[in-house]
Amino acid sequence: MALCAAAFLAAATPALGRDLTICADPNNLPFSNERGEGLENRLAEMLAREMGGAARTVWWAQRGRAFLRDTLGAGRCEALLGVTAGMGGVLTTRPYYRSGYVFVTRRSDNLQPEEFGDPRLEALTIGIPVTGMGYYDTPPAILLGRHGLADRLRPFAVTSDDYEQPNPPAHLIEAVASGEVDVAVAWGPLAGYFAPRQGVPLWVGPALAEAEGVPLSFDISVAVAKSNPALRDELDRALDARRQDIARLLSEYGVPLLPARAGGAISPAKAGVP
Amino acid sequence: MASRRSAITAALLALLSASPVLAQADKARPPARTTAPEDGQWTMPSKSYDSTRYSGLNQIDRSNVGALQVAFSFSVGVVRGQESAPLVVGDTLYFVSAFPNILYALDLSKPGAPLKWKYEPKVNPSSQGVACCDTVNRGPFFWQGALFFNTLDNTTVSVDAATGKERWRTVLGDINKGETMTMAPLVVKGKVLVGNSGGEFGVRGWLAALDAGTGAIAWRAYSTGPDADVLIGDQFKTFYETDRGKDLGIATWPAGAWRQGGGAVWGWISYDPELDLIYYGTSNPGPWNAEMRPGDNKWTDGIFARRPDDGAAVWFYQTSPHDLYDHDSVNELVLLDMPVEGRDRKVLIRPERNGYMYVIDRQTGEVLSADPYVHITSSRGVDLKTGRLLYVPEKGPVTGKVIRDICPTAPGAKDWSPSSFSPETGLLYVPHMNMCMDYEGTEVNYIAGTPYLGAEVKMYAGPGGHRGGLIAWDPVKRRPAWSVQEHFPVWSGTAATAGGLVFYGTMEGWFKALDAATGELLWQFKTGSGIIGQPSVFRGPDGREYVAILSGIGGWAGALVSGDLDPRDATAAKGFAHAVTDLREATTKGGTLYVFALPR
Numbered sequence: 001m002a003l004c005a006a007a008f009l010a011a012a013t014p015a016l017g018r019d020l021t022i023c024a025d026p027n028n029l030p031f032s033n034e035r036g037e038g039l040e041n042r043l044a045e046m047l048a049r050e051m052g053g054a055a056r057t058v059w060w061a062q063r064g065r066a067f068l069r070d071t072l073g074a075g076r077c078e079a080l081l082g083v084t085a086g087m088g089g090v091l092t093t094r095p096y097y098r099s100g101y102v103f104v105t106r107r108s109d110n111l112q113p114e115e116f117g118d119p120r121l122e123a124l125t126i127g128i129p130v131t132g133m134g135y136y137d138t139p140p141a142i143l144l145g146r147h148g149l150a151d152r153l154r155p156f157a158v159t160s161d162d163y164e165q166p167n168p169p170a171h172l173i174e175a176v177a178s179g180e181v182d183v184a185v186a187w188g189p190l191a192g193y194f195a196p197r198q199g200v201p202l203w204v205g206p207a208l209a210e211a212e213g214v215p216l217s218f219d220i221s222v223a224v225a226k227s228n229p230a231l232r233d234e235l236d237r238a239l240d241a242r243r244q245d246i247a248r249l250l251s252e253y254g255v256p257l258l259p260a261r262a263g264g265a266i267s268p269a270k271a272g273v274p
Numbered sequence: 275m276a277s278r279r280s281a282i283t284a285a286l287l288a289l290l291s292a293s294p295v296l297a298q299a300d301k302a303r304p305p306a307r308t309t310a311p312e313d314g315q316w317t318m319p320s321k322s323y324d325s326t327r328y329s330g331l332n333q334i335d336r337s338n339v340g341a342l343q344v345a346f347s348f349s350v351g352v353v354r355g356q357e358s359a360p361l362v363v364g365d366t367l368y369f370v371s372a373f374p375n376i377l378y379a380l381d382l383s384k385p386g387a388p389l390k391w392k393y394e395p396k397v398n399p400s401s402q403g404v405a406c407c408d409t410v411n412r413g414p415f416f417w418q419g420a421l422f423f424n425t426l427d428n429t430t431v432s433v434d435a436a437t438g439k440e441r442w443r444t445v446l447g448d449i450n451k452g453e454t455m456t457m458a459p460l461v462v463k464g465k466v467l468v469g470n471s472g473g474e475f476g477v478r479g480w481l482a483a484l485d486a487g488t489g490a491i492a493w494r495a496y497s498t499g500p501d502a503d504v505l506i507g508d509q510f511k512t513f514y515e516t517d518r519g520k521d522l523g524i525a526t527w528p529a530g531a532w533r534q535g536g537g538a539v540w541g542w543i544s545y546d547p548e549l550d551l552i553y554y555g556t557s558n559p560g561p562w563n564a565e566m567r568p569g570d571n572k573w574t575d576g577i578f579a580r581r582p583d584d585g586a587a588v589w590f591y592q593t594s595p596h597d598l599y600d601h602d603s604v605n606e607l608v609l610l611d612m613p614v615e616g617r618d619r620k621v622l623i624r625p626e627r628n629g630y631m632y633v634i635d636r637q638t639g640e641v642l643s644a645d646p647y648v649h650i651t652s653s654r655g656v657d658l659k660t661g662r663l664l665y666v667p668e669k670g671p672v673t674g675k676v677i678r679d680i681c682p683t684a685p686g687a688k689d690w691s692p693s694s695f696s697p698e699t700g701l702l703y704v705p706h707m708n709m710c711m712d713y714e715g716t717e718v719n720y721i722a723g724t725p726y727l728g729a730e731v732k733m734y735a736g737p738g739g740h741r742g743g744l745i746a747w748d749p750v751k752r753r754p755a756w757s758v759q760e761h762f763p764v765w766s767g768t769a770a771t772a773g774g775l776v777f778y779g780t781m782e783g784w785f786k787a788l789d790a791a792t793g794e795l796l797w798q799f800k801t802g803s804g805i806i807g808q809p810s811v812f813r814g815p816d817g818r819e820y821v822a823i824l825s826g827i828g829g830w831a832g833a834l835v836s837g838d839l840d841p842r843d844a845t846a847a848k849g850f851a852h853a854v855t856d857l858r859e860a861t862t863k864g865g866t867l868y869v870f871a872l873p874r
Contacts, residue, residue, distance in 0.1 A: 018819055025723075028723055031723045032721075061722050067721065069838070069840065070841075070864075073840075082720075082723065083720055084718045084719070084725050085275040085722040086718070087718065087719070087720060088840075089840050129724050129726075130561075131721055131724055131726050136562075136563045136566045137562075137563065137719075137726045137727050137728060137729075138724060138725075138726045138727070139725075139726070139727060140564065140671045141563070142564065142565065142727065145563065145565040145566040146565055146673075148568070150528040150531065150565075150566045150567060150568065151528040151529040151530075151531075153566075155534075157476075158721060158723070158724045169724065187723065187724050187725065189723070190723060190724075213674050214673065214674055215718070215727070216722070216729070218718060218725040
């Protein structure tokens with residue numbers, strides 16, 4: 001059945017008046033939730049309207065490594081928002097923003113770390129997101145590990161942790177406010193959205209581009225199946241047409257932005273020291 | 275695909291057959307207490323507690339195996355990797371399927387061996403999302419009228435072998451913590467020994483013993499943490515200095531990291547009734563990124579000897595301290611008595627993931643020898659004085675750095691697929707891989723709103739261009755007697771017989787019989803799908819000898835096919851999918867039991 005759906009969707013001519021079917025996580029603010037309150041929910045509406053139709057959402061939790069295969073791969077939907085540009089196995093549009101990992105602390109502590117070798121970190125409890133094949137595969141995990149701070153880390157699982165609770169990844173930011181950790185290194189949009197919503201004033205540092213050869217900044221795009229370059233091109237046109245609205249949307253959600261890479265080209269998937 | 279013989283074979287064979295018959299004490303042989311007269315059954319995956327997987331049946335032999343044919347087959351009804359060993363007790367054949375772990379009982383007394391009963395444990399489907407390496411199961415264990423097996427969602431079940439009725443079930447772990455269970459239990463002195471899987475998911479590994487009659491947990495020995503949890507006490511008389519000290523399961527980790535330290539127990543257990551010791555190994559430490567866990571990371575990647583009654587640890591040896599390569603130490607431990615430098619010793623042989631053939635004194639844990647059995651660049655040997663693996667620093671993975679030609683790969687020289695031993699030839703039949711890998715820097719990945727970095731690992735064939743094979747290793751002479759190459763890694767177990775044969779399967783689906791003395795291919799049959807299961811040999815109710823194997827590609831090596839993975843994704847199946855992209859041309863998914871016999 002999945003094969004039929006994929007064939008149907010791929011064969012549909014991307015003309016005006018068509019709806020845009022996307023897959024989205026029902027519980028993952030600031031990006032998306034079942035009530036449509038996420039920035040990607042709003043972006044999907046925007047793009048669909050620009051293309052002359054409405055956004056139809058298939059709710060699919062990004063719980064495991066198979067999420068690309070189970071969404072685009074299985075033909076459940078034709079587009080996936082919020083994917084790193086150039087990611088393998090799919091086609092991606094030009095990025096609609098570039099952001100980076102940020103440090104987050106309590107304002108009252110007057111701590112504003114800028115780098116991973118900051119000696120003050122040695123006495124602090126540091127919250128980081130963890131995920132990936134090696135589990136500790138997020139850039140902050142790698143950098144802090146290199147600086148011998150593995151002892152100081154408190155991991156916050158991005159997936160597989162407490163999915164019954166609202167927005168599990170937000171626990172990382174909540175942990176700074178509650179004092180469970182002294183500092184967090186979080187993905188920019190997550191911090192930009194949840195930090196102002198805590199009961200305690202938090203400081204969010206600037207988005208970092210890279211440190212010690214490890215990338216901390218990433219371009220975010222819309223992904224479609226490799227067999228659908230026509231839709232990708234159409235989405236590129238829609239993203240371009242709505243550039244101003246998207247800038248306002250990102251600002252509303254507090255996304256820390258970094259300048260686009262030179263030429264606005266799609267970043268390659270490969271990163272790191274050649 | 276062609277099998278090639280090693281050049282050593284002809285000359286060596288001539289020499290061996292010309293020498294006088296060696297006295298018992300001069301040959302490697304299974305321990306006397308674990309050797310029972312052949313009764314034509316196969317009641318546990320390892321055949322016997324010494325894990326030699328040797329059948330004393332000789333009706334099928336070198337002279338007639340060429341005529342072997344399918345006697346009957348049975349569709350498993352599940353097309354994921356089939357790793358179970360088919361057991362035979364009396365006139366019934368038993369095996370466990372991949373998820374949803376159906377326990378099948380076939381009636382060998384009737385033509386075509388029809389289904390006698392099946393038991394469906396009703397496994398939580400979410401457990402499939404937490405299985406790292408396909409939703410496999412390595413088989414049941416028969417003991418005193420009951421079968422014992424594990425479900426993917428962490429339940430050990432006891433089922434009446436005659437009726438298929440459940441006797442008890444015990445939940446031992448939690449999929450929400452990343453735990454699953456795939457291993458085949460071992461029952462020793464009324465205790466059902468079981469362990470968890472999940473070293474990839476930040477679990478804490480353990481081995482537990484359940485009362486065979488009631489399912490009550492008698493003891494649980496963790497693989498990390500304080501001595502009290504690891505059951506290290508007065509009986510612990512471990513051989514090497516590096517393994518002595520208080521609470522090393524905490525001290526050899528950064529603070530708190532031992533709680534998710536891995537050391538899962540998903541592989542094989544052997545037992546010596548004379549010494550009253552069980553032997554098993556622990557998996558990789560977590561997390562994979564070694565930079566996060568400075569220290570030796572005890573007690574992961576090592577071999578424990580324990581007392582079955584209370585789990586008390588007697589010795590431990592770490593095959594890969596501070597693991598850099600995911601070299602789980604869970605492979606089979608073959609118990610043999612054999613001459614080592616002129617003296618008869620009680621040893622265990624461990625064909626290890628890291629590429630060394632360990633011969634270890636099973637009374638003390640002293641390493642007597644550790645010879646490479648594959649091409650190795652990641653280490654330069656084992657220091658027998660200290661017991662430590664000597665890593666080559668330049669081959670240690672560092673995030674962002676390109677490092678080439680690391681041999682063996684993460685799956686190693688050999689993964690869980692068990693070897694067999696023939697007391698007739700004195701050889702150990704080792705299914706293995708011949709692969710190396712490059713770390714090509716980082717690749718950006720993303721999930722649920724979090725970008726992260728994956729290591730871009732490229733695996734490829736090692737020297738010679740073949741990705742696997744079968745080695746007939748002489749444990750006394752410490753070198754191969756012969757070897758056979760295969761196009762793909764060999765991920766099936768082997769079984770040896772008194773008919774002078776060794777059986778194994780290939781990832782393309784060939785089931786083969788080789789001459790155990792020379793490696794000559796004497797017979798092969800193309801089954802419906804790649805083989806990653808374990809062969810067994812039995813005598814049917816009609817008095818004829820049969821050989822059984824499950825066909826059905828999958829497991830870590832075959833996940834590309836069984837899991838419909840994208841071979842362009844360099845991180846799919848932890849980098850393995852990329853190494854066997856041609857597997858999709860060679861086989862498709864399947865799930866069938868094949869049982870072979872000579873024509874009537």
